[in-house]
Amino acid sequence: MRAPELGALPLGLAATLGRTYGRLTEVAQGLTDADFARNTRCAGMAVGPLLVHLLYDAERALMGFATPTVAETDRDFVSYWRDFPHGDEGVPEPDTSFVRTVASAYRHPSEKLVDHWRGVSEAAVRAGAVALAEKGRRIETQGHVLRATDFAATLVVEAIVHHLDLIVELPDAPEPDPEGLQVTARTLDGLFGPEAWDVIGWDTTTYVLKATGRVPLDEDDLDMLGPSAVRLPLLG
Secondary structure, three states: OOOOHHHOOOOOHHHHHHHHHHHHHHHHHOOOHHHHHOEOOOOOOEHHHHHHHHHHHHHHHHHHHHOEEOOOOOOOOOHHHHHOOOOOOOOOOOOHHHHHHHHHOOOOOOOHHHHHHHHHHHHHHHHHHHHHHOOOOEEEEOOEEEEHHHHHHHHHHHHHHHHHHHOOOOOOOOOOOHHHHHHHHHHHHHHHOHHHHOOOOOOHHHHHHHHOOOOOOOHHHHHHHHHHHHHOOOOO
């Protein structure tokens, strides 16, 4: 199933991914060791474990971009997320115990963990630029095959949502990349469907937070959304 036109992707996704990961690096490199124990919006994950989770996603990006496939695509940047609905007991949440254990191994996370994140994420961006320059390249990930452009968009969404999770107790941290936020909103548009597009009155960041269940709907939201409210959250 293809994403609707309103949710079409912009050009220059390699640069968008680079800026999106770069903003996360800006957040991380401004932290003290104590900041890595601060809470995030992800239950059971402090800043350190959540950055480890993002690190493994960047590693998955690096491997995906560097290992093309000739298999036929079976997902796009919208339908990919239908395998990860919010609250679906059949879909495992990130292994919080594992990432907490890994995060605890970095005795000075403000140096070692940040350096590890920077190295892997920058390598993933370089591999992405090469992959996205090749028209029609396909990527295999999470048991599905996507075009490289669609794969890049899913990485942007993951990073943007977790960026917002990461900075909840970091008021001085940089905000996510604006174009990355727009890619995330386009993805949510595709999941929400055309019947809901015309009633959304939130700014982009609020849309991402509320459509992913990070911030609960209030009475005004319920009035605005009407029957479409039951479709939220769109992903976890």
